[in-house]
Amino acid sequence: MSDEEMQRKMEFIIEQQAQFAAQMGQLQERMDKLEGLVSRFAQATVDRFAATDKRMDELNEKISALVNAHIQTEESQKRTEESLRNLIAVVDRYFSEGRNGQSQA
DSSP, rough: HHHHHHHHHHHHHHHHHHHHHHHHHHHHHHHHHHHHHHHHHHHHHHHHHHHHHHHHHHHHHHHHHHHHHHHHHHHHHHHHHHHHHHHHHHHHHHHHHHSSSSSSO
């Protein structure tokens, strides 16, 4: 192999090495951008999960409050029904026994 051929091969190798280095630099830039994008998506996902957890906690509190209110309403309704039954019994007795509390003959 002549010196000229050797020189051309070395220049070719050097040129290929330079192209390879340039491509590696471009790939590194793309990788850095991708890493930033993935990091932002990961943070957005974590933020979304945190917001969802907070809303779920608030919803659970509201459901618990509604359940408690419903239980109190049921208890109040039972007391009202009992009082109403007692009132109806008194009124029935009043009319069935007469206005003065005596049976009408």
